[in-house]
Amino acid sequence: MSEVVVGLDIGTSRVRAVIGEISDAGVFQITGVGTSPSTGLRKGVVVNIENTVRAVSQAVEAAELMSGLEVSRCVIGLGGTHVDGLNSRGVVAVTGKGRDNREIGQDDISRVIDAAKAVVIPMDRQVIHVIPQSYIVDEQRGVKDPRNMIGVRLEAEVHIITGSVTSVQNLVKCVNRANLQVDEYMYQALASVKSVMSEEERELGSILIDLGGGTTDVLAIADGAPLLTAVLPVGGIQVTNDISIVKGISVETAERIKLDAGCCWMPLIEENEEVILPGVGGRPPVVIPRSEICEIVQPRMAELFGMVKEKLGPIMKTRQLSGNIVITGGGALLPGVVELASDIFGTQAVRIGVPGNFGGLTGEYRSPDYATVLGLVLDAQERMAYSVEETSTQERKARPGLDRIKLWFKEFF
Ligand SMILES: Nc1ncnc2c1ncn2[C@@H]1O[C@H](COP(=O)(O)OP(=O)(O)OP(=O)(O)O)[C@@H](O)[C@H]1O
Ligand SMILES: [Mg+2]
Numbered sequence: 001m002s003e004v005v006v007g008l009d010i011g012t013s014r015v016r017a018v019i020g021e022i023s024d025a026g027v028f029q030i031t032g033v034g035t036s037p038s039t040g041l042r043k044g045v046v047v048n049i050e051n052t053v054r055a056v057s058q059a060v061e062a063a064e065l066m067s068g069l070e071v072s073r074c075v076i077g078l079g080g081t082h083v084d085g086l087n088s089r090g091v092v093a094v095t096g097k098g099r100d101n102r103e104i105g106q107d108d109i110s111r112v113i114d115a116a117k118a119v120v121i122p123m124d125r126q127v128i129h130v131i132p133q134s135y136i137v138d139e140q141r142g143v144k145d146p147r148n149m150i151g152v153r154l155e156a157e158v159h160i161i162t163g164s165v166t167s168v169q170n171l172v173k174c175v176n177r178a179n180l181q182v183d184e185y186m187y188q189a190l191a192s193v194k195s196v197m198s199e200e201e202r203e204l205g206s207i208l209i210d211l212g213g214g215t216t217d218v219l220a221i222a223d224g225a226p227l228l229t230a231v232l233p234v235g236g237i238q239v240t241n242d243i244s245i246v247k248g249i250s251v252e253t254a255e256r257i258k259l260d261a262g263c264c265w266m267p268l269i270e271e272n273e274e275v276i277l278p279g280v281g282g283r284p285p286v287v288i289p290r291s292e293i294c295e296i297v298q299p300r301m302a303e304l305f306g307m308v309k310e311k312l313g314p315i316m317k318t319r320q321l322s323g324n325i326v327i328t329g330g331g332a333l334l335p336g337v338v339e340l341a342s343d344i345f346g347t348q349a350v351r352i353g354v355p356g357n358f359g360g361l362t363g364e365y366r367s368p369d370y371a372t373v374l375g376l377v378l379d380a381q382e383r384m385a386y387s388v389e390e391t392s393t394q395e396r397k398a399r400p401g402l403d404r405i406k407l408w409f410k411e412f413f
Helices: 049-067 106-117 165-177 188-196 199-204 236-247 251-261 290-318 337-345 368-393 400-412
Strands: 003-010 014-022 028-037 073-078 084-093 125-137 140-143 153-164 181-187 206-211 216-222 225-232 274-277 286-289 325-328 350-352
Touching (some): 003 049, 003 165, 003 188, 003 368, 014 049, 014 368, 028 368, 049 165, 073 165, 073 188, 125 181, 153 225, 181 368, 188 216, 188 325, 199 206, 199 216, 225 290, 251 274, 251 290, 286 290, 325 337, 337 350
Parallel strands (some): 073 181, 206 325
Antiparallel strands (some): 003 014, 014 028, 084 153, 216 225
8 A cells, every 4th residue: 555645835825735655666656736825824824724724625625636535644834934943052971871882872862962952942932843963072073973983972063943832833723624634844944945955055055045925934054954044024925015016006916917027137128028007997908118017026036135145144154155045936936036146145056946856746846836845745755765764674663753853864964
């Protein structure tokens, strides 16, 4: 019997559900994709339970219909302005328990991660991820896998991602009310990294910018682990609102015009390109040059990239990131984003993050706005494959709570 994995990305603009099946032979196949408009969130946070439940049900039903399966469990993406990241460190003495000498074992690693996790986190926040960046064994820095090394003192540097307890609970509640159980949750931008960023880019040091509808997520990664997490309360919806206000048209019309004719880099626009603005209240439609739309969109996008640059300032000064700036999310579909980002960040190392070729994915869904949900199923599939591998080798008993860390381990080493 094949195993089923379900990813659910509850975004501010859309809810997306993806069903993947892993055959007995271990072949991973995406068999269902469903999406629905999202109206119950503001800046990535649930503000209307009913609307969110409805949107989740619709997206999941559409994916079920496509795959011919009925699903009851899923992995969800967490996002929104309440998500934050911090770096921390922990130190322990190596016990060498049950071993001949002071050889570092899994228990020492778990203890040092716990020690690094023991930073004061306010009561209203919860830890979503603790991701090891590197270890220091005695004086030896930059150790990626300390297992079986000899040492007296073990230090871990970790990146901790936290979120608001109530925001997480509300999201889980919506999913439960749509008759789905939440098996795991993952910070949305980490999921996007999984589907769009190469291992080489993660090692060299790269930046993911997920341009969503309500938020822009920024994740800096170096040596395979996150260095900085930031969620900015701005996204594509602001761009649409700007067009709507400046041109005196409805938000729906403004969105359509943005999708059809939006651009954020003036040199890309030909002189004679025109856009038809429908007339409001019986007035006839008007024809305007496309450059007028760009004049509205470009400054807003430039402001957004400026905010991202400011957030990245401290790490750009201290770390050499020689990989790429990878732009993903629905906003990455806006023509001119690469050119504008190159100009603002002062580098040519900018590209659009399109989900990789996995699970027999067809062209339609290999799009930046599917980056998060595809990352979620990919991660779920890898975790499942990994736990099967672990159990079959009888190395360790499956410990679900540690799977996340183990998986990042697996990925880094
Ligand atoms: N072709 C396009 N050109 C310009 N913008 C686009 C295009 N397609 C989608 N967008 C914009 O992308 C945004 C939605 O992106 P996405 O689907 O990644 O958001 P989301 O995941 O629902 O939201 P969030 O992650 O902020 O909660 C919308 O503002 C939409 O207008
Ligand atoms: Mg999103």
